[in-house]
Amino acid sequence: ALRRRLPVLRWLPRYSLPWLQLDLMAGLTVGLTGVPQALAYAEVAGLPLQYGLYSSFMGCFVYCFLGTxxxxxxxxxxxxxxxVSSYAFHEPVYAILLAFLSGCIQLAMGLLHLGFLLDFISCPVIKGFTSAASITISFNQVKNILGLQGIPRQFFLQVYETxxxxxETRAGDAVLGLACLAVLAGLRAMKSRLPRAAREEPLAARLGYLIVWxxxxARNALVVLFAGLVAYSFQVMGSQPLTLTGSIPQGLPxxxxPQFSMAAPNGTIPFRSMVEDMGVGLAVVPLMGLLETVAIAKAFASQNDYRIDPNQELLALGFANVLGSFVSSYPITGSFGRTAVNAQSGVCTPAGGLVTGALVLLSLAYLTSLFYYIPKAALAAVIISAVVPMFDAGIFRTLWRVKRLDLVPLCVTFLLCFWEVQYGIVAGVLVSGILLLYSIARPPIKVLEGDVLLVQLGSSLHFPAMECLRDAVCSHALAAxxxxxxxxxxxxxxxxDYTVVVGLAELRQELRKHGLSxxxxxxxxPVLEVLLSADLEGFQHFPSREEAERFGGAEPGGDGTVPFTSASESSLLP
Incomplete structure (x- = not known):
């Protein structure tokens, strides 16, 4: 039980020097990717940039001990x-409290084994949300690429005002931002097409591969470093055509x-009011965090041939968010991009996260004064480069070909997310739920005609389908x-369930009125036990279809020789 709750005990006794070398390399590589992304994502969340760094180290430390x-x-x-931008209202106090409450909810779900709730968020809903988020986040950064100030955050107003x-575009910001986007896109394409150097190749070839890889x-770090040097050069020359990040407080949080109330100009906002303000965010944020983390963990576990414990992943994320809120973190989750970098860097254990977290702490302690010179256009380019691949244009074509009905929750989620994120997700889940319930309430039914009618359901029988089954059986039996x-x-x-038993009893009585059985x-x-316990009057059952055929032949009017045939076959859907 201890090894299950503390997965670090599974690999720590076997830890070796080769593992340490690979974990160090992977941790440093992820850290170089994560630090500039942390600054950029704080901008997306509408928080001061230091909160991105505050949110980037506790999860690394916690997951090392609790992650699978x-x-x-x-x-x-x-x-x-x-x-966070939608539910924390650009207030750090709200964002930190949201992390704490989300972590508590995630811990409770892990302890109560409620991870199955994530299964009700369908793939079309997730794809619709992530595709809309890609467009929303990207366009939100256009103002920084163009150097525009005072642009509203609501998407449609943002498009109009931009x-x-x-x-009013600032030429310096636009040129630098577009250049950074081009470099990031080029490096991404280079990495995807880079052939791996074989061991037998010359040292120079392998060294060249390592440098390019x-x-x-680390393209994010290189682009931000280059842009910072350009901005610093302009500052030294006495002219500054770029919009800079500005001062970031130095030191560790x-x-x-977390604060459970907040001072406001007209008084104090109590805890209850803060919770009411966050509203549905207290469900959306922890669920989306769990969904993202578990999906990423499953994907990479399958790719690299090891097993994870989804319930333990819930506990790890919950602890990371709760403890993170103690160091001013906003809600965190698994990062697909940084996880991919980690895997490609050859990480052997979760200990690589310790190196990443340490690098973030070093940045907070000693490098924040240098962040002053980072142009906002460069951070905007980092964000756009990270989120553009999230837009999946092919999903629309795929669903049109595979199952067009799934386009309904996809499009509902996609379109409403441009209005408000929470409306899109909730509406998408509701539409998916309605489609699921409809398929349960209207199961496919096959009727085979012989001396008796053999009625076969194509799926399980639940109480919403009972009325449909009764109408279909009566209409076919009496029409014959x-x-x-x-x-x-x-x-x-x-x-x-009991409702189905009652419905079957009523169906039997209705047939009996017409001299039928x-x-x-x-x-x-399990079904036989329930029906026997219900003590239905005149209950008859046969172990097999063949026995039922003999029953059909013994019916009045039957000659006992005609087997069931598929003379009539119907889905019986209304």
Whole structure:
């Protein structure tokens, strides 16, 4: 039990020097990627930039001890930053409290084994949300690329104001921002097409591969460093055509409880009011955080051939958010981009996260004065480069080809997320739920005609489908000439509830009024036990379809020789 709750005990006794070397390399590489991303994602969240760094180290430390996937790295992400922007109202106190409450909810879900709730968020809803988020976040950064000030955050107003004021574009910001975007895109493409150097190749070739791979992997850090040097050069020359990040407080955040109230100009906002203000965010933020983390962990565990414990992942993320709130972190989750960098760097254990976290702490302690010269256009380019791949244009074509009905939750989520993120997610889940309930309430039904009607459900039988089944059976049994008794093939039914039992009893009584009977065949043990316990009057069941055929032949009017045939076959959907 201790090894299950503390996964570090599984790999720590076997830790070796080769593992240490690879973990150090991977941790440093992820850190070089994560530090500039942390600054950029704080901008997306609408918080001072230091809060991105405050959110980037505690998750690394906690996951090292509690996580079950060697590749996963926790920290701020584009999706979570967008959600924080919607629910924290650009107030650090709200963002930190949201991290604490989200962590508590995630811990409770882990302890109560409620991770199955994530299964109700369908793939079309996730794709619709991430695609809309990609567009929203990218356009939110256009103002920084163009050097525009005072642009509202609401998406449609943002588009209108940006287009209206495009003539106010600062040339320096635009040139630098577009140049950074081009460099980032080029390095990304270079990395994806880079052939791996074989061991037997000359040292120069392997060294060249390492240099190019490192440059492409740490492209965010290189671009931000280059842009900072350009801005510093202009500052030294006495002219500054770029919009700079500005001062960032130096030093580590204090370790303290999050604030449960907030001072406001007209008084104090109590804890209850803060919770009411965050509203549905207290469900959306922890659920989306869990979904992102578990999905990433499963993907990389499958890719690298190891197993994870999804429930332990919930606990690890919950602890990371709770403890993170003690160091002024906003909600964090698994990062797909940094996790991919971690895996490609050859990480062997979650200990690589310790190196990443240490690098963030060093940046906070000693490098924040240098962040003053980072141009906002460069950070905007980093964000846009990170979120553009999240837009999946092919999903629309795929769903049109595979199942067009799934386009409904996809499009509902996608379109409403431009209005408000929470409306898009909630509406998408509701539409997916309605489609799921409809398929349960209207299962496919097959009717085989013989001396009796054999009725077979194509899926399990739940109480919403009972009325549909009763109407279909009665209409077919009474429409036959002469009217025929019914055998219900239950091979696909694994469980039933009381409402179904009552419905079956009423169906039997209705058939009996017309001199017909209802029997069952191929009952699974749990269903048979329920029906026997219900003590239905005149209950008949047969172990197999063949036994039911003999029952059909013995019916009045039957000659006992005609087997069931598929003379009539219908889905019976209304």
């Amino acid at each position: 996937a060697k590749d996963v790295t926790l920290g701020p992400t584009a999706i979570m930053s967008l959600l 287009l209206r004021r495009i003539g 490192t440059s492409a992997t 204090a370790f303290r409880l 000439s002469p009217p025929r008794s019914v055998v219900l093939d239950c091979c696909h039914i694994s469980s039933i 209802l029997a069952f065949c191929s009952l699974q043990d």
